[in-house]
Amino acid sequence: MTGSAGTGGAGERPARVRYAPSPTGDPHVGNIRTAVWAWLHARHTGGQFIVRIEDTDQARKIEGSVERILGSLEWLGLDWDEGPDIGGPFGPYVQSERLPLYHEAVERLLASRDAYRCFCTAEELDAMRERQRAEKRPPGYEGKCRAIPPTEAEERAKSEPHVIRFAVPDEGTTVCHDLLRGRIEVENSTLDDFVILKSDRYPTYHLAHVVDDHAMEITHVTRGDEWIPSMPRHCLLFDALGYERPIFVHTSIILAPGGGKLSKRHGAKSMLEYAEDGYLPDAVFNFLCITGWGYGDETVMSRQQLIDVFEIENIGLNPATFDMEKLTWMNGVYIRQTPVEELSEMIARRLEVELPPDVPRPVDRALVEAVTPLIQERIQTLAEVTPLIDFFWQSEIAPPPPEEFLQKRWKDRASDAASALERVAAATEEVEPFEAGPLEERMRSLCEELEVKAGDLFTLIRIAVTGRRVSPPLFESMEIVGRGVCVDRLRAASASLAAVSAP
């Protein structure tokens, strides 16, 4: 901790920022990282973080999405001050429940001639695009229905399906500002008359977000930079409606390791999948925040520290590549930082579902607590836990095949190995007290008696007792496993080796 804290929000007005996902699936890292930053900005400035569901596309709606979106935020520890589930002073927070607001805005736009009814059919529009492509002209609505006199349009509207389009000025330029990129200027001639109200009377994103962000008094519109190209449209809408424009903050996207779009293969898993994969919320939160944004040389930062120090204007502009290995490393850091009691609770929950069914439930908590310190600094994700320590719960483990033992120093020396293990078993029976310290002491002196290197003997013991070549610290493990079981396993191993050596 450098002590060189940020401004702590002093001097910054409380911001109202929103996370506005559409319920079309589970949020992925790129998407949720925007939420992390928005949340941080809200907390940093002492403002509000709002969740709004953008479900204006009835066709794409996916059942259960909202729950999973909220669940993802919750898991990450992003709490919201207003939202679909808890309401708030600017509700409702679901766009499909705000239709009258959009219709009212459309009426105003129609009245001011900033919008008009369009009766073009899908076929006509397709044909138009076809023509544009053939003539190598940029695609876009050419304004055919703009020429229809309002009275005629009103009349036809009574019986004909239609949409409402925004009438973009033919000339001039629209100047927008992005907090991170500054001035962004676009020729109006490159903008077409976009749809603001669909024929099903639902608004498009363009209209809905403008109406809602104004109504909800959003100060900062934070979203992915795929929205930059349509920002001028939004500015035009804000202006036409007489609304003050919010501060736009377009954040760059997250790229896949090889470059290109992030896909399932590359870690674009949903947030909830990270939980399943054994990642800690704080680690993912920290990591997400740090990719695409930085604070000096700091990397591992607590939630509070991040809130204190986060400055939204310092978000990086270049698209970042998702570095799965760094996430995993960071997760390891967080696991090591976690108090043992907490960690053992997490581990217990894992074991509860991952241990073989024949292990009695609930899983022995005292045992988990004893084992946790042994593996805390050896794991990077909770998913590694079970395979590492399941032997503590297996009352019977078949001795590994003799080849496991007879390597390196013990190659072709089955009978030596067998007798060494027998000596170890005998010593194990006698050690008092049966604790790691005395155990190690005894085994080391046994090494001298046997004239073998400690590592060589310990490997034999390790394989016999834990069933594997890699394990948590040997003597601590033996202490936990217990004298009886250790001796049994040692003798079993010894016997199996003796069998091999016998002619």
Added chain:
RNA sequence: GCUCCCAUCGUCUAGCGGUCAGGACGGGACCCUUUCAAGGUCCAGACAGGGGUUCGACUCCCCUUGGGAGCACCA
């Protein structure tokens, strides 16, 4: 095709006209060590290219190149 955005080690980044271009992940070496980790020390590794501006450019401007996004009755 048109419009827009971006550009420092392999990756995430610090830098905000004068630095030996710093840190982290990953990689390598060594130390520690009962395995595996963790920890410690050290090493390799970057300003995409070309023009300007300036006494002086990683830093400011332009072009090129490269990457990305958008051009729907999807968001």
